[in-house]
Amino acid sequence: KRHLISAADLTRDDALLILDTADELAKISERSIKKLPTLRGRTVVNLFFEDSTRTRISFEAAAKRLSADVINFSAKGSSVSKGESLKDTALTLEAMGADAVVIRHSASGAPHRLAGWVRGSVVNAGDGTHEHPTQALLDAFTMRRRLGPLDGRKVTIVGDVLHSRVARSNVLLLATLGAEVTLVAPPTLFPVQVGSWPCEVSYDLDAVLPKSDVVMMLRVQRERMNAAFFPTEREYSRRYGLDRDRVAKMPDHAIVMHPGPMNRGMEIAAEVADSPRSTIVEQVANGVTARMAVLYLLLGGADLRGEI
Ligand code: CP
Numbered sequence: 001k002r003h004l005i006s007a008a009d010l011t012r013d014d015a016l017l018i019l020d021t022a023d024e025l026a027k028i029s030e031r032s033i034k035k036l037p038t039l040r041g042r043t044v045v046n047l048f049f050e051d052s053t054r055t056r057i058s059f060e061a062a063a064k065r066l067s068a069d070v071i072n073f074s075a076k077g078s079s080v081s082k083g084e085s086l087k088d089t090a091l092t093l094e095a096m097g098a099d100a101v102v103i104r105h106s107a108s109g110a111p112h113r114l115a116g117w118v119r120g121s122v123v124n125a126g127d128g129t130h131e132h133p134t135q136a137l138l139d140a141f142t143m144r145r146r147l148g149p150l151d152g153r154k155v156t157i158v159g160d161v162l163h164s165r166v167a168r169s170n171v172l173l174l175a176t177l178g179a180e181v182t183l184v185a186p187p188t189l190f191p192v193q194v195g196s197w198p199c200e201v202s203y204d205l206d207a208v209l210p211k212s213d214v215v216m217m218l219r220v221q222r223e224r225m226n227a228a229f230f231p232t233e234r235e236y237s238r239r240y241g242l243d244r245d246r247v248a249k250m251p252d253h254a255i256v257m258h259p260g261p262m263n264r265g266m267e268i269a270a271e272v273a274d275s276p277r278s279t280i281v282e283q284v285a286n287g288v289t290a291r292m293a294v295l296y297l298l299l300g301g302a303d304l305r306g307e308i
Pocket of ligand 1: 051052053054055056126259261
């Protein structure tokens with residue numbers, strides 16, 4: 001495959017190849033080998049029209065660990081503020097020799113449009129409320145490292161599903177990998193099309209927690225909400241926040257995840273975010289490895305399985 005736009009584009013074999021490649025790359029870095037020469041001479045452009053901490057930095061780290069040249073573009077301070085279009089911005093970067101373009105954009109569908117304009121590979125780093133496939137891959141990688149194969153595992157995703165590209169990509173990828181996903185949210189924070197997604201739906205977090213192997217909390221995305229619909233922090237955390245009492249209802253082996261950035265005290269209590277069950281920091285580290293695997297495979301790397 002040339003692009004990674006949606007988790008739905010990945011077959012089970014594609015997804016397992018990415019996760020297995022990430023496992024092999026993790027083994028290499030555990031041997032204190034910081035850098036591989038694989039993508040020497042290739043150029044990766046990070047094209048960020050929306051803010052990011054984790055995704056932008058981890059794509060940069062991933063590309064550099066594979067010895068690619070990296071160009072970081074952020075819309076703030078660029079000619080986008082003078083009205084330059086996405087297409088002209090992309091063609092300008094392509095003229096500078098991009099082999100892969102990693103794009104984050106507030107418009108759902110922007111990476112798909114971009115893929116029609118540039119010759120290089122396009123990787124979706126989050127488009128509007130649509131998808132964030134590399135987040136789903138790093139989440140699946142983290143779950144698999146903690147819990148083993150995902151077939152039959154019960155994953156509960158909780159919170160602002162309506163605005164969450166992370167939730168959609170996770171539902172699609174986890175279904176492909178054989179996990180059973182339940183989404184939990186207030187009725188106002190489910191998208192209308194959730195009935196066609198490959199998952200269960202619940203409004204009752206306390207009923208679902210005892211059956212969960214993974215509880216993934218989502219950020220309440222106030223920046224995408226009309227202020228009139230903001231849930232109050234107190235009411236939201238009372239019904240849908242993960243605090244110590246709710247964690248006590250989870251099985252002993254179950255893990256707590258959050259893609260970040262977090263609203264500590266709203267969807268997740270600080271003591272839960274910082275507890276040994278939390279994989280939040282691990283997810284960030286695994287994000288670099290999972291993105292290395294994606295860039296490695298898209299830009300023509302060989303199957304590493306069994307090679308190391
Ligand atoms: N999880 C995630 O996408 O974080 P950033 O917005 O900081 O990249």
